Amino acid sequence: MFSPRIHILRPELANQIAAGEVIERPASVVKELLENSLDAGARSIDIEVDDGGLRLIRVRDDGWGLHPEDLALALQRHATSKVTDFSDLGRVTTLGFRGEALPSIASVAHVSLASRMRGATTAKILEASKSQMSPVAHPEGTTVEVRDLFYNVPVRRKFLKSVRTELGHLEETIRRIALSHLEVAFSFRHNQRLLQSLPSASRENGMERAAKILGHDFAEKALTLDFELGGLRLWGFAGLPTTSRAQPDQQYFYINGRVVRDRLLAHSARQAYADVLHTGRHPAYVLYLTLDPERVDVNVHPTKQEVRFRDSQIIHNFIVRALGEALALSPSKSLSHPTTHVIEKIDSEERYPLLKSIPNLRPPSKHFAPKTTPSERDSPAIVIHEGGEESPELLPLGHAIAQIQGIYILAENAHGLVLVDMHAAHERVTYERLKTAYSKGSLLHQPLLLPITVEVGERAAELAVEHAEELQTLALDIERLGRGTVVVREIPAILNGGDIATLARDVLADYAELGSSTRVTEQVHQLLSTMACHGSMRAHRRLSIEEMNQLLRDIETTERSGQCSHGRPTWAQLTIADLDRFFSRGR
16 A cells, blocks of 8 residues: 655645634634734724624724735735744734734635725725625724634534533633733624623723623722833732632733733742632732743744743742732731722832831831630630720721630721731731741751652653752752652751652652742741641630730731731721711711
8 A cells, every 4th residue: 555645735725724723613713803903903892793603703993904905915824914034033012923813714714804994085895705805884994704613614613512602712712802902992792782891991990991801809809010120020910819719710811912821920820829828729810921022932832822931930930029029018908898909119128018108117026925824715705905005097907905705806997997817817927937937047958768769750850960959959859860760868857757759759840841949948838837827826815905916016017917828818907987887877
């Protein structure tokens, strides 16, 4: 039997194969068309679909429009206005540039293009199947109609889901792109029913769009951050740990306005939240990273949703630091009456979030460590104390006035009442102090009496040799033993008794993917968190007025004081307005 002869694919078949790379479902079509509209300078975009996009997709924008002679070119493969030579690929500033989307779509659907250039008096329409243009009444901008998607590829159509499922994918695609360009207005209709209407927004009021897309709960319990360093800028909206979710379904990351799903970025955000989120919970955020286009390669995937950074470790560390400091510096919000906190140009040296706006107020010098006695379990339900000499206006959390059920502290400040979970709050204070003490000293090495041999694979074994010195700084002595085997001889003393084999595999896997590893620090912090939990005051512990006030002062000067190490809130504010509303005063 002879092998088939090599031949050139028919253009229509080549287009259909290319369509398989970028056009998976109706949402893929909408993504490509929206990116074209944004690249054309659109200020308003209308999306209409029927039957989940299977029967009709229509995208109309008010962008620059197409020159009549370019309508036919737009449907040919490798035709683009965004790249002229190879050097342009190293500095891509547009969302689409491959020149494959429209011809790929046209190869699996009936497509028509209608466009009128800005300033022109006439418009033209082109139907791809007829390859002929004719005059048409059309405002400035472009309309693309896509009908009967996959009509000529029944196998692909068969793999599509129900109308409801495809509509869900469409809505998520539009949400992602609408969050990427706040200045553009969007409307979305399905079967002639308006599902979404988003007026244009500025960066300053971008939270309004986030509220419409992610819900008011996110907007009310999120902080706004803006951090810039070394040519990198991270800004956007980060949900507080108290608004964490069971699934990572509200995580949006953008690079230079481009929607991306990148493991490096996801890992960076996860690490920044690690100290304030309970295991298994996921943060919510909308984050925008801007940097020189030459520092990121967006030409690594047909759908352009994956990227490659020139200096991935710098990017990773920057995001961890920026987002981590934003979370550390943000005052905790009241659960009953939250407000949005804005952090602009974060000062990395600022360490006292609740004190930075209060003059002449110094952090306490006394360590809070009250002694426990057996008789304290018999404390009354509410212990009331007289207020201190200083006015509560001078202190963010005010002065303690009562202890409730031996669990909560009730304090009065300038805004109203403050409720503090004393165990959760003291746990965070203790945990941060343990971390500080740990960071000031080097890791103690613990030689293993019996070294542990671990199968890690050939590449991981090579990385153990390449990063031997760095591993030593983590108190890890890992040597290559065989082609895909390493032996662990020393570990951090604080992790003695842990799962060393898994630790070694995970650390080397991190080096393979990210170029560095934080596994040791994460496990040390997890242990310190456990120590802080067990070392903190327990419920039903009767406190004196001085002890309660000391805890309030400690909370004010502790990073991430709004949550314990498990992500639970440590205190809440009840304003006078809240109390008036509850008692119907003024009605």
